[in-house]
Amino acid sequence: MNNRIYPAGTAILAPLAGHTDLPMRLSARRHGCRYAFTEMVDAGSLVFGNHKTMNLIKRDPSEDFLGIQLVGSEPEILKKAAEIINGLDFSVLDFNLGCPAPKVAKKGEGATFVVRRPDQAIEAFSILAEHSKIPVTAKMRILDENDPAPTVEFAKRLENAGAKTVTIHGRLMKMFYSGPVFHEIIKEVRKNLSIPVVANGGALSAALYRTLVTESGCENGMVARGALGNPWIFREIADPYAGPPTLEELAEEMQLHFYSIIDFYGEETALRISRKTILEYLRGRGFPGELRASVSFLNTVDAFKALMLEVRKGPSPRYWQTLEQNPAQERRLARRQPHPA
Ligand SMILES: Cc1cc2nc3c(=O)[nH]c(=O)nc-3n(C[C@H](O)[C@H](O)[C@H](O)COP(=O)(O)O)c2cc1C
Incomplete structure (x- = not known):
């Protein structure tokens, strides 16, 4: 055509x-x-x-x-x-x-x-x-x-x-x-x-x-x-062989995306609107509920940095056990459920 x-x-x-x-x-x-x-x-x-x-x-x-x-x-x-x-x-x-x-x-x-x-x-x-x-x-x-x-x-x-x-x-x-x-x-x-x-x-x-x-x-x-x-x-x-992100890739992208929101909207607006974005990255990837809950209170860039230190610790051990991993894609953060809907 x-x-x-x-x-x-x-x-x-x-x-x-x-x-x-x-x-x-x-x-x-x-x-x-x-x-x-x-x-x-x-x-x-x-x-x-x-x-x-x-x-x-x-x-x-x-x-x-x-x-x-x-x-x-x-x-x-x-x-x-x-x-x-x-x-x-x-x-x-x-x-x-x-x-x-x-x-x-x-x-x-x-x-x-x-x-x-x-x-x-x-x-x-x-x-x-x-x-x-x-x-x-x-x-x-x-x-x-x-x-x-x-x-x-x-x-x-x-x-x-x-x-x-x-x-x-x-x-x-x-x-x-x-x-x-x-x-x-x-x-x-x-x-x-x-x-x-x-x-x-x-x-x-x-x-x-x-x-x-x-x-x-x-x-x-x-x-x-x-x-x-x-x-x-x-x-x-x-590429059907490219897997979900590794923990390192996830953390890196979250940071790039967050700072790009700051550049685009300015810090005050960015901190408010970036919460939903951060939650989307964490959803379905086995991060502890308390970590996800803390995102709602994110109100400074320093708080974001502290959050990222926690994110870099990775999902809960139970997540790795319950996740059906393709051996070739070990330690990749596949979503347990693509979307709640
Ligand atoms: C939060 C949200 C915002 C949306 N905004 C638009 C929009 O601005 N324009 C549009 O054509 N569709 C919009 N849609 C519909 C999506 O583009 C898409 O058609 C719909 O989500 C179905 O695809 P999905 O099942 O893969 O999500 C929106 C959907 C959602 C959930």
Whole structure:
């Protein structure tokens, strides 16, 4: 297929509100992620130059490929947003048609836009496609778990409106982020569209990523929660023999990521927002509960340094005993459970 945005076989880092900021993307990129997105950006906030939004869309010069994702519905605002984006440095413009969050649903945007006002959603997408100078793509959810027809039909309309790629999250809007991913529906979309289809949902580990792309028949998959606290998922996807991180690698990456958050946001904000990031790194890797609990009180850089001394002592001995280790990957911090969901 010509004009593919993503070479077949590559994994893409999904937009994740509150997570895929510049420090997280750089962390993922250190471990093999090339294709990544900003978190969703409200079209109106972009047009009105909201300060926080401007921070969300900062791109590091080292970022080779970066997509921006917009959420919105007002035609005039979307047109202006596309024009602003034309003057910025992004690789693709993705339209969010899959978000089920109440604050987005309340405005009739994201997944709600597709379900309640499909014609207007296509019209909104067409406006972006018409005014954008960079390729425009869309990310949506499946619309029925038994019958592929509604999802195929809507995705086809996006293709006809100029989408260069459609990403399908194989869950229904009402499922939010839990429950099965309906690979068969994604597969039908893949079979019926001429543009590439990216599969999404449930790629919480490299093994689950392989299941997602194999079962859906897609050449590319999008990794979302599986990348939180686990940038190594990208190297594990690219190389089935690359294992999870060693303790040394984990500690090193936690430090790099933490100081990059400080550089980006300044110390005060960074200390507050880095807690969730630190917890993600520790989750499922056998670190004592007290250590994880202490992260909530982290309020100085010195406290972070003290925490790292504890992290470097490693997980509890019981973790090593309970972990099913591949002998070739001994002493690697595989997650006992990829994600609680
Ligand atoms: C905390 C969180 C924030 C998210 N933010 C966005 C977003 O900004 N834009 C978007 O299209 N999807 C967003 N998603 C959805 C993910 O991109 C992805 O579609 C979903 O998590 C399913 O993939 P997974 O099962 O591999 O996590 C978000 C999901 C979570 C859990």
